[in-house]
Amino acid sequence: MSKTHIFLSPLRTLSRILPIVWAGSRKWSVLSTLLMLLEVALGLTVLYLLKQLADVVTELVSQDGSNAHAAPVLWYVVLTGITSLAFLATHAMSNLAKEANALLVAEYIDQKIHSRAVSVDLAFYESPHYFDTLERAREAGNQRPAQVIGNLMLLIRSGLMLSGVMLLIVSIHWLLLPVLMLAIVPAAVARLYFTRHLYDWQRRRTQMERHASYLDWLMTSDMHAKELRLYQLGDYLKDHYANLRGHIRRGRMKINKRRTYADIAAESIATIAFFVVLLYLAWRTSQGKSSAGDLVLFMLIFQRAQSLGQEVIQRLSRLYEDHLYMGLIFRFLDMSPAMVDSHSHRQFPEKLVEGIRFESVSFRYPHANNFALCEIDVRIKPGQIVALVGANGSGKTSLIKLLCRLYDPIEGRITIDGVDIRDFDLEGYRRYFSVVFQDYSHYAATVRENIHFGDINHSISMPSIEMAALKAGAHSFIEDLPARYDTQLTRMFDNGQELSIGQWQKIALARAFLRESQLIILDEPTSSLDPGAEFEFFDTFRERINHRAALIISHRLSTVRMADYIYVMDKGKICEKGTHEELVGLGGIYHGMFMKQAYHYR
Numbered sequence: 001m002s003k004t005h006i007f008l009s010p011l012r013t014l015s016r017i018l019p020i021v022w023a024g025s026r027k028w029s030v031l032s033t034l035l036m037l038l039e040v041a042l043g044l045t046v047l048y049l050l051k052q053l054a055d056v057v058t059e060l061v062s063q064d065g066s067n068a069h070a071a072p073v074l075w076y077v078v079l080t081g082i083t084s085l086a087f088l089a090t091h092a093m094s095n096l097a098k099e100a101n102a103l104l105v106a107e108y109i110d111q112k113i114h115s116r117a118v119s120v121d122l123a124f125y126e127s128p129h130y131f132d133t134l135e136r137a138r139e140a141g142n143q144r145p146a147q148v149i150g151n152l153m154l155l156i157r158s159g160l161m162l163s164g165v166m167l168l169i170v171s172i173h174w175l176l177l178p179v180l181m182l183a184i185v186p187a188a189v190a191r192l193y194f195t196r197h198l199y200d201w202q203r204r205r206t207q208m209e210r211h212a213s214y215l216d217w218l219m220t221s222d223m224h225a226k227e228l229r230l231y232q233l234g235d236y237l238k239d240h241y242a243n244l245r246g247h248i249r250r251g252r253m254k255i256n257k258r259r260t261y262a263d264i265a266a267e268s269i270a271t272i273a274f275f276v277v278l279l280y281l282a283w284r285t286s287q288g289k290s291s292a293g294d295l296v297l298f299m300l301i302f303q304r305a306q307s308l309g310q311e312v313i314q315r316l317s318r319l320y321e322d323h324l325y326m327g328l329i330f331r332f333l334d335m336s337p338a339m340v341d342s343h344s345h346r347q348f349p350e351k352l353v354e355g356i357r358f359e360s361v362s363f364r365y366p367h368a369n370n371f372a373l374c375e376i377d378v379r380i381k382p383g384q385i386v387a388l389v390g391a392n393g394s395g396k397t398s399l400i401k402l403l404c405r406l407y408d409p410i411e412g413r414i415t416i417d418g419v420d421i422r423d424f425d426l427e428g429y430r431r432y433f434s435v436v437f438q439d440y441s442h443y444a445a446t447v448r449e450n451i452h453f454g455d456i457n458h459s460i461s462m463p464s465i466e467m468a469a470l471k472a473g474a475h476s477f478i479e480d481l482p483a484r485y486d487t488q489l490t491r492m493f494d495n496g497q498e499l500s501i502g503q504w505q506k507i508a509l510a511r512a513f514l515r516e517s518q519l520i521i522l523d524e525p526t527s528s529l530d531p532g533a534e535f536e537f538f539d540t541f542r543e544r545i546n547h548r549a550a551l552i553i554s555h556r557l558s559t560v561r562m563a564d565y566i567y568v569m570d571k572g573k574i575c576e577k578g579t580h581e582e583l584v585g586l587g588g589i590y591h592g593m594f595m596k597q598a599y600h601y602r
C-alpha cells in the first residue's frame with residue numbers, strides 16, 4: 001500500500017461517514033460535538049487552575065507568616081472544585097449525547113443495508129461473494145459510523161490534553177520529550193500493525209465463519225429438527241462445527257499471542273525509558289542541578305502523559321480499524337443492481353391486447369456453464385390459461401423468473417403488447433404479476449398480514465382479504481383458527497399457530513389472488529393440496545382468477561388438461577406445443593407422460 005493511500009483512504013472513508021452520521025441524527029450530532037468541545041475546554045481549565053493553585057500555594061509558603069494571605073488559595077480551590085464538577089457533569093452529558101447519536105446512526109445504517117439487501121439482483125445470491133460481502137458488512141456492525149465520530153472526538157480530546165501535559169513536561173527538561181516519544185511510539189506501531197493483521201485474518205476466514213454459522217443454524221433451527229434426528233446427523237454436524245471453530249480459535253490465538261509479546265516489548269521500552277530518566281533526574285537533584293519539586297512533578301506528569309499517549313494510540317488504532325471495517329460496509333452498499341430501470345419508463349397496458357411473447361429467448365444463470373433456456377418462443381394471449389410441462393430441470397421455473405424480470409435474457413426478448421419488458425419501470429412492472437413460486441414464503445405474521453403481503457402498497461379492506469382467501473380455498477380453515485384472520489402464524493413468537501403444508505399453500509395462493517394483476521403465475525400451485533381441494537380449485541379456476549391470463553406449471557396432467565394451450569419443455573427447449581387433445585394425438589413426450597400417469601389410475 002502506498003504512503004499516500006494509507007493517509008488518503010481513511011480520509012475518504014471519513015468523508016463518506018460524516019454525511020451518514022449527519023443524516024442519521026442531526027440534533028444529537030451537533031449536541032454531542034458541542035458537549036465534547038465544552039468537556040475539553042473544562043478539562044484544560046481544570047489543569048490550568050491546578051497549576052495556578054500550585055503557584056499561589058508556593059507563593060504563600062515562601063511568604064513570612066505576617067504577610068501571608070490565604071484568600072487566593074481558597075478562591076482557587078473553590079474555582080477548581082466548581083470547574084471539576086462542571087467537567088464531570090459535561091462528561092456525563094456528553095456520553096449520553098454520544099450514545100443517543102450512536103443508536104440513531106446505527107438504525108440509519110441498518111436501513112441502508114436492508115434497502116440494499118432487498119434491492120440487489122437475484123443474481124447476487126448465486127455467488128458466495130455476495131454472502132461474504134453481506135457477512136462482512138454485518139460483522140463491521142451498524143455502530144461503526146457513530147463509533148468513528150466518537151473515536152475522532154476522543155482522539156481530539158486526548159490529543160489536546162496530551163499537548164497541554166507535554167508543555168508541562170518540556171518545562172522540566174527538553175530531553176524528556178524524546179523519552180516520552182520512546183514510551184509512546186513503539187506501542188503505537190505495534191497496535192496499528194496488529195489492527196491491520198487481525199482485519200486481514202478476519203477477512204480471510206469470513207467463509208469459514210459463515211460455514212460454522214450455517215452448521216449452527218442446521219443444528220438449532222426447527223426446519224431441520226426432524227431429519228437431523230431421524231438420520232442421526234447430530235454428532236456428525238457437531239464434530240464438523242467443533243473442527244471449524246477450533247481452526248478459527250487457533251488462528252485467533254496465534255495472533256493474540258504475537259500481539260501480547262509485542263505489547264510486552266513496547267511496555268518494557270516505555271518502563272526502561274521512565275526509570276532511566278528518573279535515575280538521571282535523581283542524579284541531577286543530588287548534584288543540586290534540579291529541584292526536588294521537578295522530580296516529583298516528573299513522576300506525576302510523566303505517567304499521566306504516558307496514559308494520555310496510550311489513549312491517543314488506542315483511538316488512532318480504533319479509527320484505523322473503523323476505517324477498514326467501514327470499507328466493508330461501503331463495499332456492500334456500493335453493490336449496484338444490474339437490473340436497472342429503463343429510461344423509457346413505458347406504462348404497462350391497462351388491458352392486455354396482444355398479450356405476452358417470448359421471442360427466441362435464451363438464458364444462462366450467472367456462473368453456470370450450460371444454458372437453462374434455449375431459443376424459447378412462447379405466447380400467452382389475454383385471458384388465456386397456458387400450461388408449462390416438462391421433466392425436472394427442463395427450465396419451467398427459469399422461464400417464469402425471466403418473465404417476472406428477476407433475471408434478463410441473454411439473447412432474444414420478452415414483449416408485452418409488443419413492448420420489450422426491459423422498457424417498463426421495474427417496480428411498476430412487477431406489480432402486474434401475481435406469482436406463487438414452489439418455494440413460497442411462510443411469514444411469521446398474522447394470517448391477515450400473510451395475505452396482505454400480496455399487495456402491501458395498497459390498504460386492503462377485510463372483505464377483500466376474505467375474498468382472496470375464499471378463492472384460494474383457505475377461508476374455511478382460517479375461520480377455525482383461534483383468532484381467525486388475526487391468528488399469528490408459525491411458532492416463532494408468542495401464541496403462534498403452525499399450519500399444515502397444504503394450508504400454507506392455500507395462504508400463498510390467497511396472497512396471489514389479492515393482487516389486481518394482469519397475469520397470474522402459479523408454479524406447482526396445488527402440489528400439497530388434497531385431491532378434493534385440487535379438483536375444486538381447478539374446476540372453477542377461470543372464475544377464481546376473474547378470467548385473467550394465467551401461466552401454470554404442473555406435473556399433474558389432470559390439472560394441465562384444462563389449460564387452453566400447453567408448452568412441453570425438455571432440456572431448456574420447447575419441444576411440443578398445442579392443446580391437450582392435439583398433444584395426446586401427436587404421440588410424443590406429452591403423450592408418453594399422459595399415458596404413464598393414466599396407467600396408475602386404471
Ligand SMILES: Nc1ncnc2c1ncn2[C@@H]1O[C@H](COP(=O)(O)OP(=O)(O)OP(=O)(O)O)[C@@H](O)[C@H]1O
Pocket residue numbers: 126365366368372390391392393394395396397398399
Ligand atoms: N439459481 C440457479 N443457478 C444455476 N443454475 C440453476 C439455478 N436454478 C436452476 N438452475 C438450473 O437451470 C435448469 C432449469 O431449472 P428450473 O428450475 O428452471 O427447472 P424446472 O423445470 O422448473 O424444474 P422442476 O420441475 O424440478 O421445478 C436446471 O438445470 C437447473 O439445474
